[in-house]
Amino acid sequence: MVIDAKDLYKEIDKYMDSEITIEGWIRNHRKQKEFGFIDFSDGTCFDHIQIIYDNKLKEFDDIQKYHVGSAIRVKGLVVSSPKENQKFELQARKVELLGDCPEDYPIQPKKHSREFLREQAYLRPRTNLFQAVFRVRSVASYAIHKYFQDRGYVYFHAPIITASDCEGAGEMFHVTCFDLDKVPIKDKKVEYNKDMFQTDASLTVSGQLEAETFALAYKKTYTFGPTFRAENSNTKVHANEFWMIEPEIAFCNLEGDMEIMEEMLKYVVKYVLDNCPSEMKFLDNFVEKGLIEKLEKLVNSKFTRITHKETIDILQKADVKWEFEPIQGEDIAKEHEKYITEYFDGPVFITDWPKDIKAFYMKLNDDNETVAAVDLEVPGAGEIMGGSQREEDYDKLIKRMDEMGMDKEELDWYINLRKFGGCVHSGFGMGFERLLIYLTGVENIRDVIPYPRTPGNCEF
Amino acid sequence: MVIDAKDLYKEIDKYMDSEITIEGWIRNHRKQKEFGFIDFSDGTCFDHIQIIYDNKLKEFDDIQKYHVGSAIRVKGLVVSSPKENQKFELQARKVELLGDCPEDYPIQPKKHSREFLREQAYLRPRTNLFQAVFRVRSVASYAIHKYFQDRGYVYFHAPIITASDCEGAGEMFHVTCFDLDKVPIKDKKVEYNKDMFQTDASLTVSGQLEAETFALAYKKTYTFGPTFRAENSNTKVHANEFWMIEPEIAFCNLEGDMEIMEEMLKYVVKYVLDNCPSEMKFLDNFVEKGLIEKLEKLVNSKFTRITHKETIDILQKADVKWEFEPIQGEDIAKEHEKYITEYFDGPVFITDWPKDIKAFYMKLNDDNETVAAVDLEVPGAGEIMGGSQREEDYDKLIKRMDEMGMDKEELDWYINLRKFGGCVHSGFGMGFERLLIYLTGVENIRDVIPYPRTPGNCEF
Numbered sequence: 001m002v003i004d005a006k007d008l009y010k011e012i013d014k015y016m017d018s019e020i021t022i023e024g025w026i027r028n029h030r031k032q033k034e035f036g037f038i039d040f041s042d043g044t045c046f047d048h049i050q051i052i053y054d055n056k057l058k059e060f061d062d063i064q065k066y067h068v069g070s071a072i073r074v075k076g077l078v079v080s081s082p083k084e085n086q087k088f089e090l091q092a093r094k095v096e097l098l099g100d101c102p103e104d105y106p107i108q109p110k111k112h113s114r115e116f117l118r119e120q121a122y123l124r125p126r127t128n129l130f131q132a133v134f135r136v137r138s139v140a141s142y143a144i145h146k147y148f149q150d151r152g153y154v155y156f157h158a159p160i161i162t163a164s165d166c167e168g169a170g171e172m173f174h175v176t177c178f179d180l181d182k183v184p185i186k187d188k189k190v191e192y193n194k195d196m197f198q199t200d201a202s203l204t205v206s207g208q209l210e211a212e213t214f215a216l217a218y219k220k221t222y223t224f225g226p227t228f229r230a231e232n233s234n235t236k237v238h239a240n241e242f243w244m245i246e247p248e249i250a251f252c253n254l255e256g257d258m259e260i261m262e263e264m265l266k267y268v269v270k271y272v273l274d275n276c277p278s279e280m281k282f283l284d285n286f287v288e289k290g291l292i293e294k295l296e297k298l299v300n301s302k303f304t305r306i307t308h309k310e311t312i313d314i315l316q317k318a319d320v321k322w323e324f325e326p327i328q329g330e331d332i333a334k335e336h337e338k339y340i341t342e343y344f345d346g347p348v349f350i351t352d353w354p355k356d357i358k359a360f361y362m363k364l365n366d367d368n369e370t371v372a373a374v375d376l377e378v379p380g381a382g383e384i385m386g387g388s389q390r391e392e393d394y395d396k397l398i399k400r401m402d403e404m405g406m407d408k409e410e411l412d413w414y415i416n417l418r419k420f421g422g423c424v425h426s427g428f429g430m431g432f433e434r435l436l437i438y439l440t441g442v443e444n445i446r447d448v449i450p451y452p453r454t455p456g457n458c459e460f
Numbered sequence: 461m462v463i464d465a466k467d468l469y470k471e472i473d474k475y476m477d478s479e480i481t482i483e484g485w486i487r488n489h490r491k492q493k494e495f496g497f498i499d500f501s502d503g504t505c506f507d508h509i510q511i512i513y514d515n516k517l518k519e520f521d522d523i524q525k526y527h528v529g530s531a532i533r534v535k536g537l538v539v540s541s542p543k544e545n546q547k548f549e550l551q552a553r554k555v556e557l558l559g560d561c562p563e564d565y566p567i568q569p570k571k572h573s574r575e576f577l578r579e580q581a582y583l584r585p586r587t588n589l590f591q592a593v594f595r596v597r598s599v600a601s602y603a604i605h606k607y608f609q610d611r612g613y614v615y616f617h618a619p620i621i622t623a624s625d626c627e628g629a630g631e632m633f634h635v636t637c638f639d640l641d642k643v644p645i646k647d648k649k650v651e652y653n654k655d656m657f658q659t660d661a662s663l664t665v666s667g668q669l670e671a672e673t674f675a676l677a678y679k680k681t682y683t684f685g686p687t688f689r690a691e692n693s694n695t696k697v698h699a700n701e702f703w704m705i706e707p708e709i710a711f712c713n714l715e716g717d718m719e720i721m722e723e724m725l726k727y728v729v730k731y732v733l734d735n736c737p738s739e740m741k742f743l744d745n746f747v748e749k750g751l752i753e754k755l756e757k758l759v760n761s762k763f764t765r766i767t768h769k770e771t772i773d774i775l776q777k778a779d780v781k782w783e784f785e786p787i788q789g790e791d792i793a794k795e796h797e798k799y800i801t802e803y804f805d806g807p808v809f810i811t812d813w814p815k816d817i818k819a820f821y822m823k824l825n826d827d828n829e830t831v832a833a834v835d836l837e838v839p840g841a842g843e844i845m846g847g848s849q850r851e852e853d854y855d856k857l858i859k860r861m862d863e864m865g866m867d868k869e870e871l872d873w874y875i876n877l878r879k880f881g882g883c884v885h886s887g888f889g890m891g892f893e894r895l896l897i898y899l900t901g902v903e904n905i906r907d908v909i910p911y912p913r914t915p916g917n918c919e920f
Contacts, residue, residue: 004612023711134674141615149598160688162918163919180638181650190641201918217586421530423483451618
């Protein structure tokens with residue numbers, strides 16, 4: 001029977017001195033006159049298996065011709081390794097070629113630039129770096145589900161195609177069945193009634209407003225799905241398609257919201273450290289020195305809580321020449337986020353933001369100037385989550401929507417939540433790729449999404 | 461401290477005869493002269509809590525005015541209940557109104573039609589039926605993740621926006637940043653180079669082809685995400701937006717694929733039965749009589765495996781007047797699926813389908829006529845999953861794509877998987893809503909998706 005490398009590592013004592021069969025790929029191949037060494041991976045775990053074969057095998061000459069990248073099946077004896085950093089190795093008794101690979105295979109055992117690997121995105125999970133990053137992505141996804149499900153949250157699949165630009169959170173992509181060169185137009189207006197949904201449909205920018213409808217039925221809910229921004233931004237942290245987690249909790253105020261944000265983040269970070277030790281060690285060694293220490297420190301820290309006003313006070317008193325002057329009532333810049341996390345030497349919740357720079361649905365504080373919103377700033381990453389208590393007061397919500405000139409009819413269902421057994425409720429949003437950049441040390445969002453969509457890029 | 465109804469039920473012995481506080485909603489309210497009974501739910505579990513209050517409470521007159529749908533906070537004593545089907549009840553010591561609800565609240569404690577509730581989709585999770593269905597949806601989602609993650613599969617987020625109609629699986633929605641009344645056209649051609657992705661972009665119909673790239677790096681992978689079909693179908697089982705699970709496994713042939721399909725389905729069904737007992741009991745009582753028995757039977761059955769040819773033989777020999785005659789080499793109809801599962805009194809894998817009615821990527825059998833494909837037919841639901849061994853042979857894949865007149869350049873990366881260490885690999889797809897229809901007994905796909913997208917419907 002064929003076993004996974006993962007199981008072999010897990011139960012190495014059981015398999016030691018036994019004959020086993022493995023199937024996977026040649027990642028490196030060093031040939032000597034009487035011996036050969038195959039660096040083998042089947043992708044079930046980050047760690048490779050060293051295979052040794054010698055010229056006593058009748059297929060010795062054939063094996064020596066096997067190229068890097070080839071798929072092979074190996075029967076062999078598990079023996080303890082003379083090398084210190086290697087638990088065991090496999091003495092081959094039979095090596096079969098399952099799938100050849102040409103010599104011009106793009107992924108050779110050497111350092112490739114990340115730019116080159118983006119062009120070969122369909123092959124890059126076969127490199128150590130991306131093998132690690134995308135397993136961390138998978139394990140972190142599961143940690144998020146596990147955190148919420150263990151605590152009784154209902155997973156809510158927010159609609160992807162939507163007819164409302166609820167939050168005004170960003171530019172939206174249009175979705176249509178029309179051939180773009182044959183859009184029916186009458187009296188200078190698009191005849192949306194002839195399109196699939198008989199309306200101007202778009203890709204969602206956030207599932208939050210819909211998630212609130214679930215919070216007011218299940219008390220605790222969360223989304224985890226793709227969201228979209230039609231923005232022509234070519235930065236390291238922007239993509240047009242990315243995944244978001246948006247929990248929403250009824251009978252929960254901003255304080256409770258922050259407790260959940262802190263607990264959830266620590267849980268996910270710890271889960272990844274515990275379940276991806278080899279991947280994290282590799283990333284610590286080759287991507288961000290001190291990564292594991294940074295993450296362990298986060299898990300063991302107490303997050304500071306200060307108001308936006310206090311933050312500006314600290315920034316204004318700082319002996320720093322700012323590119324952007326910190327001003328009361330205004331937003332803060334990247335340099336300010338960095339300073340404030342260094343100032344407190346750890347994660348900082350900044351609360352009570354000026355209402356004019358925040359969304360319409362955030363709860364107005366008694367001062368009539370600020371809202372019960374929070375951003376979580378994390379050392380080395382800046383803002384990683386944002387949340388708020390939602391305005392539960394029907395009249396105040398209406399007033400704010402009027403002030404902002406919003407279409408109340410389109411959101412009547414959302415407003416009605418305040419009329420039909422409304423209650424204090426809060427939630428937050430976390431961009432999953434932001435979290436992954438923080439978790440892996442990989443700086444570019446293009447390198448934490450399997451097939452990134454950015455302006456001009458829609459390959460695969 | 462406020463506790464969740466779920467925790468109260470779980471540890472009722474601990475809380476019996478104690479004073480507790482709960483927050484949630486009035487689902488029903490029966491008033492008597494000296495007493496009142498509130499049917500309370502906080503949404504953390506399917507079971508409600510019966511609250512009794514009497515006229516010794518100073519706010520008795522106020523409480524009597526509280527409408528169905530209102531949010532309340534109740535402090536009370538947990539006491540054992542005189543009723544047989546009720547473990548406990550809560551003797552109120554204080555009842556506070558947190559959020560009022562008008563008398564014309566649409567969700568009253570009576571039977572509403574499903575059509576009416578679709579119009580009130582944002583309120584329907586507050587009804588017993590949808591409270592049950594959407595929790596089952598959440599728990600089944602988690603069961604799927606747990607099944608695959610426990611077995612070392614890597615969760616792969618397939619791209620949603622794509623430039624290739626890989627599978628030809630169905631009509632696709634266009635995605636664009638252009639205002640539809642201002643699409644730039646030059647020489648009668650859309651100037652896609654001016655659009656965000658500089659190409660004709662669409663919403664994915666399947667993540668399978670991309671998932672194969674992960675299988676050939678991680679051995680075991682799965683997708684779980686939204687997929688789209690731009691089809692104008694107004695049936696009970698079609699939606700334009702739905703979620704799919706698409707596992708893909710390297711070094712796995714069709715036999716292995718079927719083992720995983722069978723094990724996974726049984727696991728998910730059993731997980732839901734174990735973790736949603738109240739929901740399933742309700743659905744069994746009010747939606748599909750015998751639902752639990754049907755599902756338990758599936759868990760304990762051995763799935764039959766027969767070929768498409770054998771299936772047609774059986775159908776042709778059957779003493780049935782078919783609407784569609786079963787013919788060798790052709791597809792089978794709903795009535796045939798039904799007959800064959802009844803014939804074997806259980807789930808049936810039908811394998812080795814005529815190549816001309818299946819997709820290009822399926823492995824050609826030695827007979828040159830059939831492909832190593834499989835559909836799983838389940839009693840009462842018909843086809844619930846479909847899978848295949850993928851064509852791993854480079855030359856055969858090229859030949860088949862040429863026969864079908866496909867664009868090889870667009871899929872060069874997919875073809876290259878057969879050149880760069882290719883190997884036997886297989887996978888399958890499961891429409892998540894099909895599974896939910898089977899699990900809940902609810903017949904219409906519109907009732908198992910929180911906010912369904914069907915022709916003409918893009919509300920919320």
